[in-house]
Amino acid sequence: MWQSKNNGPQVQQFQEELIFSMEGFKPYGWYLTLVQFAFYSIFGLIELQLIQDKRRRIPGKTYMIIAFLTVGTMGLSNTSLGYLNYPTQVIFKCCKLIPVMLGGVFIQGKRYNLADVSAAVCMSLGLIWFTLADSTIAPNFNLTGVMLISLALCADAVIGNVQEKAMKLHSASNSEMVLYSYSIGFVYILLGLSCTSGLGPAVAFCSKNPVRTYGYAFLFSLTGYFGISFVLALIKIFGALLAVTVTTGRKAMTIVLSFIFFAKPFTFQYVWSGLLVVLGIFLNVYSKNMDKIRLPSVYNLINKAMDVKKARTLAQTV
Numbered sequence: 001m002w003q004s005k006n007n008g009p010q011v012q013q014f015q016e017e018l019i020f021s022m023e024g025f026k027p028y029g030w031y032l033t034l035v036q037f038a039f040y041s042i043f044g045l046i047e048l049q050l051i052q053d054k055r056r057r058i059p060g061k062t063y064m065i066i067a068f069l070t071v072g073t074m075g076l077s078n079t080s081l082g083y084l085n086y087p088t089q090v091i092f093k094c095c096k097l098i099p100v101m102l103g104g105v106f107i108q109g110k111r112y113n114l115a116d117v118s119a120a121v122c123m124s125l126g127l128i129w130f131t132l133a134d135s136t137i138a139p140n141f142n143l144t145g146v147m148l149i150s151l152a153l154c155a156d157a158v159i160g161n162v163q164e165k166a167m168k169l170h171s172a173s174n175s176e177m178v179l180y181s182y183s184i185g186f187v188y189i190l191l192g193l194s195c196t197s198g199l200g201p202a203v204a205f206c207s208k209n210p211v212r213t214y215g216y217a218f219l220f221s222l223t224g225y226f227g228i229s230f231v232l233a234l235i236k237i238f239g240a241l242l243a244v245t246v247t248t249g250r251k252a253m254t255i256v257l258s259f260i261f262f263a264k265p266f267t268f269q270y271v272w273s274g275l276l277v278v279l280g281i282f283l284n285v286y287s288k289n290m291d292k293i294r295l296p297s298v299y300n301l302i303n304k305a306m307d308v309k310k311a312r313t314l315a316q317t318v
Contacts (some may be wrong), residue, residue, distance in 0.1 A: 019216045020081045024205060029079035030193060031202030036074070037186040039221035040228070044179030047229075049140030056180065057170040058250060066177075067184035068164055072155030075189060076148045083145025090127065092149040098124060099157030104239075107161040115287035119280045129269065160243060164235045174232040178225070246281075 020026055048054055080089055100121050104110035167177060193199040206213040234243035 003028035017185075019213075019220060022212070025213070026082035026200075028202040029082050030075055030189060030198060031206070032220075033071070033075040033078045033184065034189045034193060035214070035217045036078075036187060036221045036224065037071075037182045039218060040178060040182040040225055041186055043222070043225045044175050044182060047150060047175035048179055049171075051173060056176060057172040058166050058176070058180070059170075060180075062166050063180045066159065066166065066181045067188060069155045069159040069162065069275060070181050071185045071188050073152045073159055076155070080145045080148040080152065084149065089145075089149055092146070092153060099153060100160055103157045103161040107158070107165065113287055115283045119283035119287065121280075121281030122283060123277050126273045126278075126280060127278065129273035132269070140233060146271070160235060163232065164239060167232070167236045174229050174236070176233055222311055 019032065020029075025032075040286050077089070077093070099115065101110075101112055101120055104112070163177065166172065190199075193202070231247060234246060
């Protein structure tokens, strides 16, 4: 179950690249988000019918805030791909680990240890290093795209902590969170597109090739929904920091798949930066299991090295 849900976002981001590779689709990132929110609302409603307790536990005002943040992080992120190439977007996305930690401090009053901070720094630097080579080969920086993805990261840094606080305070289910946050978000986007006259051109474009556009959007939404359920479960059980750590590590695998399916040059810089990301994952796991994982101190390592050296010297003397 864990493996299937964790693979969802990898397939989803491959499909996102595929959708935006369609000629003429780049200006319609907000419409893709609208369709995505509609599918998520339907999936959430179906899942909610399968559980016994169907009551809404989280207040409506909280859901309006969460929906606004969700619209910001997903809509702005989708739209930024119309201005930035995929590696450039990942460079910005991978930097959300530290904002999430800052959000945990200011929103929930959390305190993180040195291992958590080191994990965030290692994973952020590793992913920046991992994608830097590709972005320098074919850089496509655009100020509009940079502003969009930066705003998406600001919303993303807040939303995980707000969701965690709300779900733990009211003991809400994942399906409830998805249904109400995305259905309210759907209304937000629909009103926004209607007011800016962005709905008509997008519908006209997608109607020319409905199987390809809406078919990709359905698969994109389905795999994304599995990923969201997995992330919400992580947030509820382990907290926002571990959830973002896992999703950030998953981005490394997403980039690997991007290299496999979309031809890109290779350099060993990807290997070393990937190892740095793995180190960050280990540090985060270690910080959560310090009582179970006992790492030897530097003093003990030196003593062991000296003992081995003495044993070898004694063996040579004999």
